[in-house]
Amino acid sequence: MLKKDPVPIYHVQKIPGPSLPKKEILMKRFIIFLIVFMLIPNISCANNDSERIDSSAIIKKQEETFGIRDFLRDCERYAPDFINDLNIKNLFNNYVSGSFDNKGIFNKAGGLIKKGFTDVFKILLSIIVIVLIHSLLKALTDDLENNSVSQIVYYAQYIMIVTIIMASFSEILDSIIESIDNMVGFTRSLVPLLITLMIYTGNITTSTVLEPVLLFIIELIANIIKIGIIPIVSLIMALIIVSKISNRVQIQKISKFMKSSVVWTLGIVLTVFIGLVSLEGSLTSAIDGVTAKTAKAAISSLIPVVGKVLGDGVDSVLGCGVILKNAVGVMGVIIIISICLLPIIKLATFTIMYSVSSAIIEPLADEKIVKLLDEMSDVFKLLLAIICSVSALLIIGITLVIKISNSGMMYR
Numbered sequence: 001m002l003k004k005d006p007v008p009i010y011h012v013q014k015i016p017g018p019s020l021p022k023k024e025i026l027m028k029r030f031i032i033f034l035i036v037f038m039l040i041p042n043i044s045c046a047n048n049d050s051e052r053i054d055s056s057a058i059i060k061k062q063e064e065t066f067g068i069r070d071f072l073r074d075c076e077r078y079a080p081d082f083i084n085d086l087n088i089k090n091l092f093n094n095y096v097s098g099s100f101d102n103k104g105i106f107n108k109a110g111g112l113i114k115k116g117f118t119d120v121f122k123i124l125l126s127i128i129v130i131v132l133i134h135s136l137l138k139a140l141t142d143d144l145e146n147n148s149v150s151q152i153v154y155y156a157q158y159i160m161i162v163t164i165i166m167a168s169f170s171e172i173l174d175s176i177i178e179s180i181d182n183m184v185g186f187t188r189s190l191v192p193l194l195i196t197l198m199i200y201t202g203n204i205t206t207s208t209v210l211e212p213v214l215l216f217i218i219e220l221i222a223n224i225i226k227i228g229i230i231p232i233v234s235l236i237m238a239l240i241i242v243s244k245i246s247n248r249v250q251i252q253k254i255s256k257f258m259k260s261s262v263v264w265t266l267g268i269v270l271t272v273f274i275g276l277v278s279l280e281g282s283l284t285s286a287i288d289g290v291t292a293k294t295a296k297a298a299i300s301s302l303i304p305v306v307g308k309v310l311g312d313g314v315d316s317v318l319g320c321g322v323i324l325k326n327a328v329g330v331m332g333v334i335i336i337i338s339i340c341l342l343p344i345i346k347l348a349t350f351t352i353m354y355s356v357s358s359a360i361i362e363p364l365a366d367e368k369i370v371k372l373l374d375e376m377s378d379v380f381k382l383l384l385a386i387i388c389s390v391s392a393l394l395i396i397g398i399t400l401v402i403k404i405s406n407s408g409m410m411y412r
Helices: 022-065 068-078 088-097 103-144 147-200 204-243 252-302 307-361 367-410
Strands: none
Touching: 022 068, 022 307, 068 088, 068 147, 068 307, 088 307, 103 147, 103 307, 147 204, 147 307, 147 367, 204 252, 204 367, 252 367, 307 367
């Protein structure tokens, strides 16, 4: 047997080198930290500037792609009284950038409110003057003790007041129908744009479900109101006028039943619309969010080297699309409010005016005239409820679409 030689063991001796003093080491570390700390703000500011430039360029390209200019023309066409003095393009750009300077909008709304009160105040003055003249003539005929003359004076006063009421009712009814047509017409151009932007931002399932449901329900409700509810309100007004001609005509119960039917119909329609849109959207937004998250993960992992960069780039483009979509939605809500603002102001002032006039003339006028004006106030309340319901329905629909599509982004 051969014996193995033992393995030699070498001992490495540590050679002492020149060592820096402890103060110099600390000073060098402090200088390096100070230089890095001073450079960080410059790097972040440069990154922020480049991101801002890139974001604005992306949004500008998206505006050209999706025809935002045509959308702004539709805004001017459907709300000319409100938009004519405003720069609609600058207003939209402010909403895109997140700066909400609504001073011009509030000034315009204040002018419309002033105009509505001025027009209605003239009607109130006319009714009070007619009642005062009637009270003077009634005092003269009572001294003559001639009932036939008193009846003629009453009917003359009644016809004049009813003529004023009918003129104001006809004017406001035309304004309501025109506003509903304008709101529905504007929604027809707004919803496809919102749905297209939703598809662009990845909400494909939500958009395919929401677009037909939203447009169908809006058209259906608008037709129900124009064909069914507004004629019922006109019939209620006719019944009220007929019932106040003489005490022998008693049809108050019918008009009361019709009023309650209108209120219940509006409530049911609004509830069904909100329920359908919110349920449809909430079920599909989660699917869209999970699908988009899976797609981004696949891009990041399957594409070598640049997969993560591509995924982040897709997120940036989609984020710009969301900003544009939200700005379009906000602009749509403002236009819908501007379309219905003047009719709402007039209806509110008419409602207050008839209530106030019935209270003012109560000591002077006949009891039937006082009841007529009081019930006219209820009729204008119904019309106010109709226009507010339609505008609220459209505004809630737009905000739900924006919220649902944004919640899809949150799932990512």
